[in-house]
Amino acid sequence: MTESLSDLRSWQIFGELMRCGSMSRAATACGCDVSQVSRRIAALEKRVGYPLFERSTRSTLPTGEARELYERLYPVLSDIDRRIEAVTASVGMRRNRRLVRIQTVSGLLPFLVRTIGSFRMAHEEYDFDVRILSAPPADETLDADIGIWADARQSAFLEYRDLGAVPSRLCASPAFMEKHPVRTIDDLDRVPLLGCSSWVCPFMLMGNDTLIPLKRRLNMTIRFDSVGALLEAAKDGLGVAATLPAYACDVDLRRGTLVRVLPELAGPTLKFRLIRHKALTPSATVERFADHLTATWEKEMSFGK
Structure with missing residues (x-):
């Protein structure tokens, strides 16, 4: 176990040296001296069987093998650091x-x-x-x-x-709907559509007509990075929000600050976990x-x- 922990520290120093490009800066970042950094890197090179850095009096340049190792190890080292922080934060609570x-x-x-x-x-x-x-x-x-x-x-x-599925709505402000009436699915191709870039569901509408099941993938005119921003854009009359989760827009629908667009259509559902x-x-x-x-x-x- 002691040897394994020692190797972990060596790989962390290796990662810091790759980021800093200097043994002195890496030593400062790791809270040790330059000789310790040098010894750790030499031990790693002996373990892997090939050089990781080309050293000179002025610089420490990584080899191609070192770059490949860093690219593949960085997510692992970052995950270890985050897990340690998560555990210590949870355990180190204030008294009572x-x-x-x-x-x-x-x-x-x-x-x-x-x-x-x-x-x-x-x-x-x-x-x-x-x-x-x-x-x-x-x-x-x-x-x-x-x-x-x-x-x-x-x-x-x-x-x-x-946690269960949450339905979605097509919504717009009353003022927008007065200027841009949307009475059919084809009308959606003629108005600005607002979307959320973080959605994991495709923007697809399913019709309730049993004779003609309707599927239409919508092209977003404007995208936002959050549901909150999408909601505000819809209320401000920027376009038709396609589509808003019910938890985000139902209060505004009840208040009348938003209205349903083509309510006979069922949008995608969000399955939360x-x-x-x-x-x-x-x-x-x-x-x-x-x-x-x-x-x-x-x-x-x-x-x-």
């Missing part, structure tokens, strides 16, 4: 406080605010750190205790709890809030079902 770290998309913020508020009425000792990402992390890592996304991908590193690390055993703190979130979701996201 409990922390839950959450990552999700911006459109779910109103729901999360209500969920955290109702939970803290009975658990005032809980603290929350909520961060927004437009989409699940591409490298299949999760820098939080809980993630909430509509994502069809599967990762061997994560576990999933199905609660995501957690498999390797990190959830604490009772996280488990308690996850159960509360799931129950609240089932209550609030039914949309008349």
Whole structure:
């Protein structure tokens, strides 16, 4: 085990040297001296069997093999660092406080605010750190205790709890609809369409007519990186939002600040999941809030079902 941990430290120093391009700067970044960096790199070169750097009095240049190693090892080293930070943050809580770290998309913020508020009425000792990402992390890592996304991908590193499907709506402001009436599916080709670049579902509409099932893939005129921005654009009369998750727009539909466009058409559904690390055993703190979130979701996201 000691030898393995020593190798991990050597690879971390190797990564820092690749980033810095200088043994002195790498030593400063790693909190050690230049001789330690040199010894670690020499030991790695002996282990792999080929040189990693070309050294001179003025520079330390990586070899082609070193560049390939760095490209393939960097995601692994970054994941280890993030996992260490995640565990230490979860364990190093303030005295008599409990922390839950959450990552999700911006459109779910109103729901999360209500969920955290109702939970803290009975658990005032809980603290929350909520961060927004437009989409699940591409490298299949999760820098939080809980993630909430509509994502069809599967990762061997994560576990999933199905929350259920949320329908979508075609919406626009009343003022926009007065200027640009949309009465048929073909009218959608003649008005500006607003989309969200982080959606994992295709923009496809399914007709309810049993005789002529309708499928139309829509071309977006303007895209935004969040559901929140898409909602604001629709309310501001920029075009027809195709399509908005029901949790984001139903309040505005009830208030009349948005109206349904072609309500007889059914848009795609978003299948949401609660995501957690498999390797990190959830604490009772996280488990308690996850159960509360799931129950609240089932209550609030039914949309008349």
